[in-house]
Amino acid sequence: MKPAAFDFLRPDSLEEALRALHDGGGDARIIAGGQSLVPMLNMRLARPCMLIDIMRLDALANIEEKAGEVVIGAGVRQAALERWPELASRLPLIAKAIGWIGHVQTRARGTVCGSLAHADPSAELPLVLVALGGSVRLRTARKRRSVPADEFFLGMMSTALAEGEMIEAAAFPVPAPGTGVAFREVGRRHGDFAIVACAAVAETEGIHLAISGVDDRPRRFPVPPPGDDGLDDALNEIAWSLNARDDLHASARYRRELVRRLGRRTVEEACACRS
Structure with a gap:
């Protein structure tokens, strides 16, 4: 498919872009790299009357x-x-x-x-x-x-x-000195969107685990450290608190199991790399 007709503006300044966005109201959209918006335009999931290209504005680079x-x-x-x-x-x-x-x-x-x-x-x-x-x-x-x-x-x-x-x-x-971080992801192929992704931040005052691919937005939770008997219980509670659903890529059950297993490994890695 091809996108619906729209006007295109490449402003010379950020102020000009903001004025155009204000004047266009809900019918104007910002475009930068276009890797998400252009497919939506082609499928007519988005139908702006004006696109405002900001990629040549040095103030945003x-x-x-x-x-x-x-x-x-x-x-x-x-x-x-x-x-x-x-x-x-x-x-x-x-x-x-x-x-x-x-x-x-x-x-x-x-x-x-x-x-x-x-x-x-x-x-x-x-x-x-x-x-x-x-x-x-x-x-x-x-x-x-x-x-x-x-x-x-x-x-x-x-x-x-x-x-x-x-x-x-x-x-x-910027993480404070002594903070450990880790990232793990499971997808159908490398580069595809995640079925489940986990990011852990282990600071001196506590550990947080963030999860995406399961609920309708990324979620962050405090968790006990590895070696604590409560870590598995916490991961299980997190897995069931997320709104996991079956789809073409994975079942809700599989996603919850990934939260438990991938989450534990991510937390362990973040704690292990603390300096």
């Missing part, structure tokens, strides 16, 4: 560390983040997960914030943002706001983005 967070602009491609020299030392969880995101070709075009805006419940970047307790920075023509990841993702492909609002950047907290 930066990766900066500020106040204990790495702030990634809306124009930063996944491949650019993958090549960032400080990735392994500043955001080790993304460094472990990024090779699982799509394929080399899609990472060369897709953006970090575009994946967050799409909010696929099996995608890796939303999972990592939730696991780290990050936030999404939103902007309109008149104001800015920051939304915690737990509040930004509302459900399957549903976010807290309001009409006339765009993602300006995403903020990923």
Whole structure:
């Protein structure tokens, strides 16, 4: 299929993009890498009257560390983040997960914030943002706001983005010294969306396990450490608390079992790599 007709704008400034988004209301959409939006346009699942291309805006193309967070602009491609020299030392969880995101070709075009805006419940970047307790920075023509990841993702492909609002950047907290992180995923093929993915963050004050691919959005839970008799019980409770469903890729029972087994291995790895 071909997309429905739409107008296309390539603004010269962020302010021009925001004005166009405001004027277009619900009929305008931001496009960056297009790896999620273009297929939706072709299948006519999305029918905007105007697309606003932000990929040539230098103001959105930066990766900066500020106040204990790495702030990634809306124009930063996944491949650019993958090549960032400080990735392994500043955001080790993304460094472990990024090779699982799509394929080399899609990472060369897709953006970090575009994946967050799409909010696929099996995608890796939303999972990592939730696991780290990050936030999404939103902007309109008149104001800015920051939304915690737990509040930004509302459900399957549903976010807290309001009409006339765009993602300006995403903020990923830099783990404190002595923090261990781990990422594991099971999919039909490497590069496919996850059947189940787990990300663990083991800090001195506690351990959190985040899970995607099971519920309608990524979820994060506190868990006991390995060696604690309560870890298996906690993983079992988590598995049953998630809204697992049967589909073409896996049964709900299989997903719950993956939560138990993959979750334990991810927590063990995160604790083992604490320095």
